[in-house]
Amino acid sequence: MGADAMIGPPTGQPKTLNADYFDALYRERPDPWSFETSAYEANKYAATLAALGGRRYARGLEVGCSIGVLTRCLSTAVDHLIAIDISAVPLEAAARRNRDLSNIRFEVGALPHALPDGRFDLIVLSEVLYYLSAADLDTAALAVLRALSPCGDVLMVHWLGETGYPLTGDEAADRFIARAGPRLTIGRQERTPQYRLDLMRDAPRA
Numbered sequence: 001m002g003a004d005a006m007i008g009p010p011t012g013q014p015k016t017l018n019a020d021y022f023d024a025l026y027r028e029r030p031d032p033w034s035f036e037t038s039a040y041e042a043n044k045y046a047a048t049l050a051a052l053g054g055r056r057y058a059r060g061l062e063v064g065c066s067i068g069v070l071t072r073c074l075s076t077a078v079d080h081l082i083a084i085d086i087s088a089v090p091l092e093a094a095a096r097r098n099r100d101l102s103n104i105r106f107e108v109g110a111l112p113h114a115l116p117d118g119r120f121d122l123i124v125l126s127e128v129l130y131y132l133s134a135a136d137l138d139t140a141a142l143a144v145l146r147a148l149s150p151c152g153d154v155l156m157v158h159w160l161g162e163t164g165y166p167l168t169g170d171e172a173a174d175r176f177i178a179r180a181g182p183r184l185t186i187g188r189q190e191r192t193p194q195y196r197l198d199l200m201r202d203a204p205r206a
Contacts, residue, residue: 014166017131019110022087030093035069044195045073048126048157051188051199052077057122061147063111064128068094068104074124075101082116084109112140119149126157127195129172130165137172141179154184154200161194173198 025032035041048070060078065071067090071083081104085091091106098104109115111125111132123144132140144154156176158169167175173196177186184200191197 014133016133016136016166019086022085023089026087026089030090031067033066035067040194041069044157045070047190047192047197048124048155049073049077051155051190051197052122052153053188055153057153059118059120059149060122060124061116061120062124062126063109063115064126064131065094065106066090068097068106070124070126071104071106072098072101074122075104078122079103081105082107082120084114084116086110086114112136112143115143115147118147119152120147121149121152123148123152123154125154125176127159127169129156129176130158130163130167130169132172133166134171134175137167137175138179141176144176145180145183148202150202152202153187154180156198156200157195158198159195160191169196 057078058080060074060081062071062074062081062083065083065085068083071081071094075081083094083104084107088108091108095106107116129137148154156173158173160169177198177200180200183202185203186198187201188199189197
């Protein structure tokens with residue numbers, strides 16, 4: 001998100017941002033957060049992949065894939081990846097970017113109520129949870145747990161600067177961890193001046 005972090009409604013907006021908001025944003029600027037060119041994004045994507053520790057996943061889900069830049073990176077760690085976005089507008093660009101890859105499927109979808117069917121070994125929530133209201137984030141956490149395969153991973157990344165969205169990065173991550181904590185355990189956490197990364201695992205219990 002980086003230098004474009006302030007794209008959004010006024011600070012304190014309590015409602016989840018809907019598809020109309022993102023449709024308008026992408027129509028005005030096809031790459032509103034400079035995913036293609038931002039050094040911040042490139043470094044964050046490298047850290048995101050590194051956090052997986054070389055693990056290979058059979059089935060993955062990326063929530064909020066936008067124009068598919070991170071999607072391409074994630075495809076190297078996942079046999080079959082479904083990438084969703086609340087707005088259909090950026091998905092055309094995402095499909096073009098990744099047209100040479102046969103293990104990715106793009107769909108319109110979003111938390112908390114429109115996830116693809118089935119279970120996933122990896123669910124990636126990269127800079128999306130703070131678009132949700134607190135109540136919808138609670139519902140989203142339950143939806144993610146239902147969609148997660150036994151022994152699966154949930155990887156969250158959140159910008160730590162001012163956003164103007166319903167939640168800050170820390171609020172979103174901490175609230176999700178609190179709701180998912182009874183089932184998931186922290187596998188890895190990193191914090192930089194710009195973003196935090198939280199990897200949670202559904203570890204087998206004795």
